[in-house]
Amino acid sequence: xxxxxxxxxxxxxxxxxxxxxxxxxxxxxxxxxxxxxxxxxxxxxxxxxxxxxxxxxxxxxxxxxxxxxxxxxxxxxxxxxxxxxxxxxxxxxxxxxxxxxxxxxxxxxxxxxxxxxxxxxxxxxxxxxxxxxxxxxxxxxxxxxxxxxxxxxxxxxxxxxxxxxxxxxxxxxxxxxxxxxxxxxxxxxxxxxxxxxxxxxxxxxxxxxxxxxxxxxxxxxxxxxxxxxxxxxxxxx
Amino acid sequence: xxxxxxxxxxxxxxxxxxxxxxxxxxxxxxxxxxxxxxxxxxxxxxxxxxxxxxxxxxxxxxxxxxxxxxxxxxxxxxxxxxxxxxxxxxxxxxxxxxxxxxxxxxxxxxxxxxxxxxxxxxxxxxxxxxxxxxxxxxxxxxxxxxxxxxxxxxxxxxxxxxxxxxxxxxxxxxxxxxxxxxxxxxxxxxxxxxxxxxxxxxxxxxxxxxxxxxxxxxxxxxxxxxxxxxxxxxxxxxxxxxxxxxxxxxxxxxxxxxxxxxxxxxxxxxxxxxxxxxxxxxxxxxxxxxxxxxxxxxxxxxxxxxxxxxxxxxxxxxxxxxxxxxxxxxxxxxxxxxxxxxxxxxxxxxxxxxxxxxxxxxxxxxxxxxxxxxxxxxxxxxxxxxxxxxxxxxxxxxxxxxxxxxxxxxxxxxxxxxxxxxxxxxxxxxxxxxxxxxxxxxxxxx
Numbered sequence: 001x002x003x004x005x006x007x008x009x010x011x012x013x014x015x016x017x018x019x020x021x022x023x024x025x026x027x028x029x030x031x032x033x034x035x036x037x038x039x040x041x042x043x044x045x046x047x048x049x050x051x052x053x054x055x056x057x058x059x060x061x062x063x064x065x066x067x068x069x070x071x072x073x074x075x076x077x078x079x080x081x082x083x084x085x086x087x088x089x090x091x092x093x094x095x096x097x098x099x100x101x102x103x104x105x106x107x108x109x110x111x112x113x114x115x116x117x118x119x120x121x122x123x124x125x126x127x128x129x130x131x132x133x134x135x136x137x138x139x140x141x142x143x144x145x146x147x148x149x150x151x152x153x154x155x156x157x158x159x160x161x162x163x164x165x166x167x168x169x170x171x172x173x174x175x176x177x178x179x180x181x182x183x184x185x186x187x188x189x190x191x192x193x194x195x196x197x198x199x200x201x202x203x204x205x206x207x208x209x210x211x212x213x214x215x216x217x218x219x220x221x222x223x224x225x226x227x228x229x230x231x232x233x234x235x236x237x
Numbered sequence: 238x239x240x241x242x243x244x245x246x247x248x249x250x251x252x253x254x255x256x257x258x259x260x261x262x263x264x265x266x267x268x269x270x271x272x273x274x275x276x277x278x279x280x281x282x283x284x285x286x287x288x289x290x291x292x293x294x295x296x297x298x299x300x301x302x303x304x305x306x307x308x309x310x311x312x313x314x315x316x317x318x319x320x321x322x323x324x325x326x327x328x329x330x331x332x333x334x335x336x337x338x339x340x341x342x343x344x345x346x347x348x349x350x351x352x353x354x355x356x357x358x359x360x361x362x363x364x365x366x367x368x369x370x371x372x373x374x375x376x377x378x379x380x381x382x383x384x385x386x387x388x389x390x391x392x393x394x395x396x397x398x399x400x401x402x403x404x405x406x407x408x409x410x411x412x413x414x415x416x417x418x419x420x421x422x423x424x425x426x427x428x429x430x431x432x433x434x435x436x437x438x439x440x441x442x443x444x445x446x447x448x449x450x451x452x453x454x455x456x457x458x459x460x461x462x463x464x465x466x467x468x469x470x471x472x473x474x475x476x477x478x479x480x481x482x483x484x485x486x487x488x489x490x491x492x493x494x495x496x497x498x499x500x501x502x503x504x505x506x507x508x509x510x511x512x513x514x515x516x517x518x519x520x521x522x523x524x525x526x527x528x529x530x531x532x533x534x535x536x537x538x539x540x541x542x543x544x545x546x547x548x549x550x551x552x553x554x555x556x557x558x559x560x561x562x563x564x565x566x567x568x569x570x571x572x573x574x575x576x577x578x579x580x581x582x583x584x585x586x587x588x589x590x591x592x593x594x595x596x597x598x599x600x601x602x603x604x605x606x607x608x609x610x611x612x613x614x615x616x617x618x619x620x621x622x623x624x625x626x627x628x629x630x631x632x633x634x635x636x637x638x639x640x641x642x643x644x645x646x647x648x649x650x651x652x653x654x655x656x657x658x659x660x661x662x663x664x665x666x667x668x669x670x671x672x673x674x675x676x677x678x679x680x681x682x683x
Contacts, residue, residue, distance in 0.1 A: 057574060057676050078578050085576020096571040096680070100254040112243070113576040119239040160575070 003066070004168050004199040005031040005054065010063035011222075012049050023049040025222035026063070031168065031201065036194045038210035039203045041219030048172075050219065051203050055090060055170050056083045068167050085113045089161030091171040095153040097145040097160075104128055104141040107159045114164065131159035135189060151182035158189055162198075169193065171202040175209060187212055248588040262557045263597035265550030266656050270601025272546050273652040275608040276539035278642035284532030285643050286636065291528055293375060294521040297492055299499050301332075301485045301506070305478075306513040319466065322515040323480040331505060332487065338498045341488035343369045344456055346480070348467055352452060353418040354406040361402055363419055363452045365459030371430075373486050376448065381413040381428030388455045394462070396424040401449040403429045417452075422462045424454060495522045547652075547659055550597070555663035558590055562671040569671050570679025579672035586668035587661065594660025598653040605644065605652065612642045 012024040024046045031037065041047040052058045053065060056072050059080070065072040068087045075083060084090075097106045107128045111120050132138050135155035137148075145153055154174060161169055171190070175183040187209065194200050194214075202213065210216050216228040252259040294300065303323030329344045346365040351358055364370070371383040379400060388395050396417060403412045403426075412426045433448045468477045489498045499520045506516055562569070569582055577585075616638060624634060 052677050055574065057680075078580075081573065081576050081578040081581075084574060090574050092571075092680070096567065096574075098568055098571065100250050109572065110575045112247075113572075113578070113581055117240045120243070164576075 001032040003030050004033045004035065006064075006066045007050075007054070008064045008066075010050070010053060010065060011061045012046075012053060012058070013061045022222055024053070024060070027219075027222075027224055028063075029217065029224060029227070031199055033199055034194065034197050035199050035201075036190075036214040037201045038213040038216045039201065039219060040205070040207075040210055040216060041225070045219040046222040047203055047219045049222075051170060051172055051201075054168070054201060055088055056080045081113070082115055085110055086115070086164055087167040089164070089166040089169040091154070091157050091161050091169065091174045093173040093176040095145070095150070095157045095177075097153055097156055099145055102142050102144055103132060103137055103148070103156050106145070106156050107131055107163055109160060110164045128159070128163060131162055132156075135159045149182075150178050151185055154178065154182075154186050155189065158186070158193075162193075168199045168201060171200060173204055174202065176205070183209070244584060244588045245592060247585065248592045251585075251589055252593060258557065259593060262554055263593055263600070265553040266547070266594050266597030266659070267550075267601040267604065269543065269547030269550040269659075270598045270652045270656050271604040271608075273540060273543035273655070274602065274605025274644065274648050275611065275642070276543040277536060277648045278605070278608045278644045279612065279640070280532065280535040280539045281645045282640050282642040283535060283636075284528060286640055287528040287531070288525060291521045291525045294519075294524075295373060295375075295486075295488070296522050296525065297489045297495055298373065298521055299487045299489060299495065299502055300519040300521070301328075301487070301502060302517050302519065303480055303483050304515055304517045306515045319477045319479050321479040322513065324482040324485055324516055325509070326481050328506060328509055328516075329482060329485050331509065332485065332502060335505065336498060336501050338489050338491065338494045338501075339487050340490045341369045341373065343367050343373055343486045344482050345370070345484040345486065346456055346459055347483045348459070348463060350420045350452075352402070352406070354412075354415065357406045357408070359402065359405050359450075361450050361452045363454060363459065365454055365456035367456060369488075370453065370486075373488060374433075374448070376433055377431045379429050379431045380411075381426070383428055383430075384453060384455050389457045392458050392461050393455065394422060394424045394458060395427045395455065397428040397430060397453040398426055399430050399449050399451045400432045402452060419452060419454070420463065492522070495520065499523070544655070547655060550656075551594070551659035551663040554590055554593060554660060555667060558586065558664055558667035559670075561589075562586065562667045565671075566674060566679045566682040569674055570676050570682065573674075573676035574680060582672040583665075583668045586671050587664045590664025590668070591657060591660045594656050594663075595653075598656030598660075601656065602649050602653055605649065608642045608644060612640075 006029075008028050010024055010027045011022070014021040014023060027046075027050060039047045039050065049058075053060050053072075056067070056075075057080075059075070060073050063073065067083065070083070072080070072083060090096075098109060101109070104125075108120060108124070111124055111128075129138065129141065132141050135158050137152060137155055137159070140148065140152065145156070148156070158174075174190070175186050178186060190200055190202070191212070200213075202209075204210050214229065218225045218227075301324060305320070306322055326344070329342065333339060333342045343366055348363050348365075349360060350363045352361050352363070366384070367389060368384050368386055370376075371378070378397075381397070383397055384395065387393075396419065398406070398412060398417070406412065406417060407415065412429055414426065416423045416425050418424075430448070430451075430453075465479050465481050466477055467480065468475055487498075487502070489495045499518060503518050506518070510516060572582065572585075619637065
């Protein structure tokens, strides 16, 4: 099975002067293509740090992180930016749409930062429209974020995460700010994406959401406490 | 190119999100640019005015005028009660005979007399002069002729009157050929001069001249009829002054020779007037150079004052952009997460400030082009609410109302360029601080 991403003995220490916080103490795991992983754990367990590292927002203190055939841990700031743009799709808990842009323009944002700044042509526009249709917002492309409900905003951010056809999709509690009906809708979209072969790594607090994924990683004290393959229903405990 | 269009478009979008805030921020630059252009236009107008006045005196002319010396000097030097000072006819002869660069010279004597024609009378300045006076003072005739050399030789009682005099004395008749009484003598009017704008006072030695209430007579006739003694009755006491010539206007053959000729004139007069300096040498060309320097000083001073308001505008932009960066920390984090490099963030915020400052600058330039209109408004306001009584007629008043702002066209691109530069300067720090934000921190920012 091909790997979408792989982390090897990843550590992350924060030097706060008097103390060194060991947020990650050696995490290794593989993310095969088409995987759907839920990362769980209480706050302070290191799951946010892991997500930041997976999202190429930060570099590890030691260890390797392979994404798209490159070791992200050795890249400089501009290369990390390029990596995030090209390889990673972000879905945030609070949607994080840009207020002054319309739905379509929000979906286009990652296109603005592609390497070499190629112009956004008709093909790109149509692709963005297609994504808007896919998340069910084809008739609201001119709306601004404040005119949309939370669920609709999250759909926009899903479309935005897909626009550069990333290697992995990172979702940070994507349903944390939504009611249960909308939560189900968003999860449906994520499932559909996963069925289409997208690799999704999702941080969540809620066991009910985590149960809908293929694999569950529980973090504790900067280490992976256990991994559960849910779809196969093989308890490792 | 498409990239530039795109980032400008995005900057506009962000600015339009807060229309009022962007507008107010822009206003600082608008007024800054406007005041730079307006100040320079007024400075330029004032200097053009000064140059015009100096050129009216003639760039190749040298004017020597009699000046009343301080009273102590007079009393000690002459025992008589008659004040005797000023240029002499011998000075005129010496100057015209010894300095070869002088091509023309007009001796002038001025007395105030009542002039009459039938029942009409007025007080006028009677100017004794020669034929060259007409041309050297840029006067033109509306009818008749000016004084000639033969008028001088034959001591004829002929006079040329200014237009305003003609209007007062001859309401319904043609003045040419009629006779007027000057003091106690009768003169025949041979010509009328056209209106000429009054010259402003220049320096301390040359007062403003209103050419429109003048009567010109041959200087030799004036000397023969009136003598050199001028008795004035003032507040019950009589003062008598003996002045042979009030002024000698000299024309130099070449502009380059003006300054050296003026020097020669000064040296000559120093020898003929060894005891008191009862004359002044006015060189319009020197005044022109002074006016040029004054213009420079004006421009620098006014420009700096205006530049201060531009800087204040720039500080306003910087202030707003710093607030904007804080306010949009989350947006910056999102953009970074979606792949924006630090340079992209710098570019974005810098473009916003440049667009802000640049459009402010453009509006300021448009306002600046309206400076002459604005200035008309200011003149109207001053005339109606500030000036009282005779102030408007004074030299300062006349200067103010004659002033026409002249937009220096080089100042338009310069002011615009400065505004854009200020946009860049005030935007660079907020932009860099935005780019330096840690994306993880920025994403967490509430």
